Amino acid sequence: MKSYPLDGVRIVALEQYIAAPYCTMWLADCGAEVIKVERPDGGDPRRDYQPAITGANGETVYGGFVTYNRNKKSVALDLQSPEGRKVYLDLVRTADVVIENLKPGSMDKKGLGYEALSAINPRLIYAAISGYGRSAGLEGSYSGRPAFDPVIQAMSGITNLFGEKSGPPEVSPLAMGDLFTGVMTGYQVLLALYMREKTGKGQYIDAAMYDSLVALNEKSVMLYTFAGEVLSRGRDTYQAPYRTFAVSDGYVALITPNDFIWARFCKAIGKDEWIEEPALKTGPLRARNTEVWEPFVEQWMAERSSAEVVEALDKFGVPAGKVQTGEDLVNCEHLAARKALVEVEDPDVGTLRLARAPVRMSEMGEVRTGSAPKLGEHTDDVLGSLLGYAPDKITALKEQKVVS
Numbered sequence: 568m569k570s571y572p573l574d575g576v577r578i579v580a581l582e583q584y585i586a587a588p589y590c591t592m593w594l595a596d597c598g599a600e601v602i603k604v605e606r607p608d609g610g611d612p613r614r615d616y617q618p619a620i621t622g623a624n625g626e627t628v629y630g631g632f633v634t635y636n637r638n639k640k641s642v643a644l645d646l647q648s649p650e651g652r653k654v655y656l657d658l659v660r661t662a663d664v665v666i667e668n669l670k671p672g673s674m675d676k677k678g679l680g681y682e683a684l685s686a687i688n689p690r691l692i693y694a695a696i697s698g699y700g701r702s703a704g705l706e707g708s709y710s711g712r713p714a715f716d717p718v719i720q721a722m723s724g725i726t727n728l729f730g731e732k733s734g735p736p737e738v739s740p741l742a743m744g745d746l747f748t749g750v751m752t753g754y755q756v757l758l759a760l761y762m763r764e765k766t767g768k769g770q771y772i773d774a775a776m777y778d779s780l781v782a783l784n785e786k787s788v789m790l791y792t793f794a795g796e797v798l799s800r801g802r803d804t805y806q807a808p809y810r811t812f813a814v815s816d817g818y819v820a821l822i823t824p825n826d827f828i829w830a831r832f833c834k835a836i837g838k839d840e841w842i843e844e845p846a847l848k849t850g851p852l853r854a855r856n857t858e859v860w861e862p863f864v865e866q867w868m869a870e871r872s873s874a875e876v877v878e879a880l881d882k883f884g885v886p887a888g889k890v891q892t893g894e895d896l897v898n899c900e901h902l903a904a905r906k907a908l909v910e911v912e913d914p915d916v917g918t919l920r921l922a923r924a925p926v927r928m929s930e931m932g933e934v935r936t937g938s939a940p941k942l943g944e945h946t947d948d949v950l951g952s953l954l955g956y957a958p959d960k961i962t963a964l965k966e967q968k969v970v971s
Contacts, residue, residue, distance in 0.1 A: 569932040571598025576760065579604060579658055580639070581667035581674070583611045585716070585742050586696045586776065588635040589749035591666055594756065595638035596924040596934040602658065602949060603636065603940065607643040607971040610942040611636070626915035628938075634921055636939035637911060642950075643943030643971040646677060650969045657954050659684050659691065664756055668696035671711060681771045691769040692759040694752050700775035714776055719744035723780035724787045724798075732801030748779040807853040808832070808860075811890055812868040812876075818890035819868065819876045828885060829853065835883040836867050906933070913938040943971045 576599045580591045588603075588611070595601040605611055616631025642658075645651040656679070659665060665684060667674060674680045681693040695701055698714020709722075717738045720726045730737035752774040759770050781788070787798040796804075803809040806825075811818045823829040826849065833841045838860075841847050846856045853860065868876060873889040880887040889895070897920060902908055909923040924934050950956040950970065964970045 569930055571932055571935075572928065573598035576600065576664065577662045578602065578664040578666060579662045581665065581669060583668065584613055585635055585745035586748045586752070587666050587668035588613075589746055590694075590696070590752045590756075591639065592635055592637055593749070593753055593924045593926075597926055597931070598935070599664075601639040602662075602945070603639045603641045604644050604646075604655065604658070605641055605942060607645055607943065607968065610641070610643065614942065620916045620919075622913075622915040622917070624915060628913055628916045628919075633911070633913070633919060633939045637921070638935045638937040639940055640945035640949060641940035641943055642946045644946075645969050646679065648967070648969050650964065650967060652677060652679060654950070654954070654964070654969065655679060656684075656687060658949070660688055661953060662688065662691060663760070664692045664694065666694045666696070666752065666756070670713075671695070671697045671701045685769060685771075689769060690763060690767065692756060692763065692772065693769070694756055694759075694772035694774055696748060696752055696774045696776070698775065699777045700773055702771075702773040705773070709777065714744075716742040716744040716776075719776040719780055722777055724784050725780055727799055728784075728787075730800050732799075734800075736800065743783070744776040744780050747783050748774055748776045751779050751782075802854060802857075804851065804854050806850040807857065808864060809854075812865060814868050814871055814873045814876055816872045819873050819887055820890055821880070821885070821887045823850075823853075823885065826850070831883040832880065832885045835880050835885055836864065838863065909934060909936055911936050911938050946970050 573594055576594075578591055578594060578599050578601045580587060580601050580603045582588050582591060582603060583605075591599075591601045591603070603611070611632065613632045613635070614629060616629050618631075619627050619629045621627045644654055646655055659679075675682075681691075681695070684693060685691050698719060699707060699709040699712060701710070717726075720738055720743060721736070723744070725743065726736045726738055728736075729739055752772065755772045755774065759772060763769060790796045790798050806823065809822045809824075811820045821832075823832050829847075829850075830842045833839055841860060844859070846859050847853050871879070877887050877889060891899070896902060897908065907923055907925065908920050911919045911921055913919055919938070926934065947961060950961050950964070951958070956964075961970070
């Protein structure tokens with residue numbers, strides 16, 4: 568019988584916005600019990616992040632929250648109160664992992680940072696996500712600065728790569744800093760769980776968005792190190808063709824990453840003579856001498872549909888693909904065959920088709936498909952069944968507005 572790799576792993580998620588919720592959602596998809604701790608007065612700020620769908624019952628579900636918070640439990644808990652902090656400590660005693668992305672230092676001031684929590688739970692793995700890192704001894708000039716995704720994209724040099732060559736740098740609409748940091752944090756959590764199996768000890772994970780995106784932008788670092796070249800907007804200077812081309816029904820992306828695929832490309836478009844053309848013998852020469860090949864290729868592309876172009880190039884082993892939209896993805900037959908989109912059944916608005924965790928393991932069951940929780944939906948269950956609080960104690964905490 569198939570199971571989940573993270574069955575039995577409990578994660579307390581003191582999280583908001585994207586980076587930490589994205590990380591814990593993937594872990595929840597793979598079997599972890601994720602308990603999302605939120606403020607009673609509104610919870611995660613993305614709970615009302617557009618777009619939205621309103622169900623027949625009048626309840627509204629927000630895409631900006633559901634897409635990062637599937638398969639979790641929600642506990643509404645006031646950590647500003649001493650009683651709330653006691654409840655949180657009881658919860659942490661049962662946990663394998665804590666993941667948080669609050670303001671650096673805020674949990675330490677409350678007596679709920681790693682040092683305090685590891686004292687009551689030495690096996691605890693504590694992952695702290697921040698913009699620029701928080702480890703003592705690794706402070707830089709940016710430590711303590713507030714950080715959101717567009718700022719980190721810019722700081723990492725990635726923004727410098729988006730946009731027209733003659734225009735200003737553009738911020739990617741994808742939250743790359745949040746998303747990639749979430750993935751890397753989850754990777755470190757898995758490493759820490761594996762290490763704990765050998766040592767019996769938990770540890771502290773310092774996950775910085777800036778570090779993560781600089782690692783993702785490794786080409787910029789490599790080019791400057793090796794060639795003193797600053798990677799920027801515009802065409803690649805080492806390989807060509809390496810761009811999108813207009814076709815009759817949109818655009819196609821194409822790359823010839825080496826000389827033998829360039830030769831295949833020449834055969835595919837009926838220009839065998841280009842293979843031995845001195846001005847086109849290498850990638851840098853092709854990138855420099857675009858006037859030799861580009862007008863013909865642009866015309867060849869424009870006369871064909873995306874399907875025709877991709878089919879013609881595929882016959883010769885040349886990688887190419889249509890520039891697709893969200894509509895294309897939702898209706899993609901290949902993605903459907905791969906079960907790459909998951910259908911989440913939300914109790915208020917019905918079926919939602921969302922991106923699936925891209926995890927494929929032969930002995931693992933299908934990823935879980937629970938929708939995002941309502942604020943405080945699991946407070947009673949967690950406090951009662953998990954922590955063993957009596958009903959009158961839970962009622963008293965509610966009356967004190969410690970939980971909701």
